[in-house]
Amino acid sequence: LAKTTQPISMDSYEGQEVNITCSHNNIATNDYITWYQQFPSQGPRFIIQGYKTKVTNEVASLFIPADRKSSTLSLPRVSLSDTAVYYCLVKGNYQLIWGAGTKLIIKP
Amino acid sequence: EAGVVQSPRYKIIEKKQPVAFWCNPISGHNTLYWYRQNLGQGPELLIRYENEEAVDDSQLPKDRFSAERLKGVDSTLKIQPAELGDSAVYLCASSRPAAGLIGNEQFFGPGTRLTVL
Numbered sequence: 001l002a003k004t005t006q007p008i009s010m011d012s013y014e015g016q017e018v019n020i021t022c023s024h025n026n027i028a029t030n031d032y033i034t035w036y037q038q039f040p041s042q043g044p045r046f047i048i049q050g051y052k053t054k055v056t057n058e059v060a061s062l063f064i065p066a067d068r069k070s071s072t073l074s075l076p077r078v079s080l081s082d083t084a085v086y087y088c089l090v091k092g093n094y095q096l097i098w099g100a101g102t103k104l105i106i107k108p
Numbered sequence: 109e110a111g112v113v114q115s116p117r118y119k120i121i122e123k124k125q126p127v128a129f130w131c132n133p134i135s136g137h138n139t140l141y142w143y144r145q146n147l148g149q150g151p152e153l154l155i156r157y158e159n160e161e162a163v164d165d166s167q168l169p170k171d172r173f174s175a176e177r178l179k180g181v182d183s184t185l186k187i188q189p190a191e192l193g194d195s196a197v198y199l200c201a202s203s204r205p206a207a208g209l210i211g212n213e214q215f216f217g218p219g220t221r222l223t224v225l
């Protein structure tokens with residue numbers, strides 16, 4: 001059974017790049033990794049998803065090393081509005097494993 | 109496109125009372141998920157439907173929780189009787205069918221905040 005581990009919280013400043021790493025040691029061959037963002041009183045919102053190497057979209061990049069035992073969400077040039085909880089999610093055929101979330105606080 | 113709709117947004121009940129939550133997924137999304145999220149924790153999957161079929165209900169406390177998805181569209185999650193420990197946010201999400209290894213992005217509703225007194 002895959003399990004995910006992420007830092008409980010992180011602080012950064014506006015304009016900085018933020019990297020949040022999630023460990024998923026027991027990820028299965030066909031599992032892919034997804035990251036979600038959640039603001040208070042809202043449901044999680046999809047950020048990015050990947051299976052291996054690097055994926056980039058308009059808001060973030062996702063780095064997955066060859067062994068796939070971890071993944072790193074990279075948020076370029078964060079702003080105050082990026083203050084939220086970030087979850088990594090590992091999904092196999094019939095298992096959905098959410099991390100406990102990383103509370104990211106962006107300071108001015 | 110319209111998002112996932114959930115109702116009610118808030119519900120306060122006394123313990124031992126029944127409660128029901130309703131979810132209307134995004135049109136065309138055949139996969140529907142019910143999650144429970146406790147304060148400060150990640151979502152915990154309760155049940156996942158593929159059309160009308162519950163394909164994963166391993167984490168659903170079946171002694172008091174039940175769910176249905178008639179006609180493969182709307183879904184209802186019920187708790188009877190509610191206990192103090194059921195206080196949480198209940199989230200519904202939906203997604204399109206997955207294509208190979210490409211994951212299916214989940215679209216979440218705003219959730220129902222349940223308080224059991």
